[in-house]
Amino acid sequence: MSPRRPERRSEEAAKAVIQAARELCQEVGYAKLSIEGIAARAGVGKNTIYRWWPSKGAVLLDGLLELWGEAAPFPDTGDAVADFKTQMKAAVGAFSSELGQHYRALLGEVQHDGVLAEALQERLLRPMMARATDRIELAKRQGQIRGDLDAELAIELLYGPIYHRWLLSQRAPEPARIEAMVDSVFTGMTPRPDL
């Protein structure tokens, strides 16, 4: 008999499952990832996995949250344009790592899995949006973003171009491109006589 408490054994099994899902997704790709494969790699039964997670995507979401952590914090140097460039370069840099592979797979899967979509919203996207909103509201108080601009719209203006390129064309923007994106979102596309 194991001397460990049952909840401790469960915690270790859960960690093994998440680790196995991360490894297998990198090795075989998301399409070929299976609960059977994860169970075999983690040394647990399939039913153990289904007791805790509704789908392979849900296991991978736990892995993604581990990786995301504080991968791309929102700095405050007093210069909102510079700070969003810094944050976005860090986030897009992470897109080309293991994090990006899992994040892309999950963003694909949520297009036809409503339960996973809600979990991704609640556990990853809303907390990220909340941190971005804080930085935008600060920039408004600092007079660097129009005071009447809805913060959610500002987030969509800033991050939409990155996701457009990443999800429609499977390309991540280069750092110089990110700078051009942020500059254009702040200054607009209309010709300005003073520029």
Next chain:
Amino acid sequence: MSPRRPERRSEEAAKAVIQAARELCQEVGYAKLSIEGIAARAGVGKNTIYRWWPSKGAVLLDGLLELWGEAAPFPDTGDAVADFKTQMKAAVGAFSSELGQHYRALLGEVQHDGVLAEALQERLLRPMMARATDRIELAKRQGQIRGDLDAELAIELLYGPIYHRWLLSQRAPEPARIEAMVDSVFTGMTPRPDL
């Protein structure tokens, strides 16, 4: 023996397959769509489908192209801001129809199917980008968009916010929201003393 020529029979079978895929995707959803189910509904063998298409997503792409057609043309009234609002409202309106259901499913699938991703690029996205680029270059000549702005960047600035909302939050922006998006992309987020 049928009096029809073989290529004519093939064409009819192909149409039946595409129609079956469209219907089944609406009835059971993309996740449960299968080549077996499409073959049964269309009254053809599975091998007939695999001879012409590499995956269920590829069949659905043909259905999507039928639906997209000229769903959201790019008008030229001489007012680029108004014209992009008109085009985007038509496109986003189509997102809430059968077209949007298939388009969302395919944008999900291309995140882990590189062959389908290339087909979507070549057959749908690049032609759409080419038409948008023409309208942007016209707006530059009309003095309504900065002449030095890269057209692909302009497309990402304009359409990125829509896709951000649609693919990350599974929500389509309302017409009034689309107007605010386009206005903000043209005028920028920075406070302007003249506004």
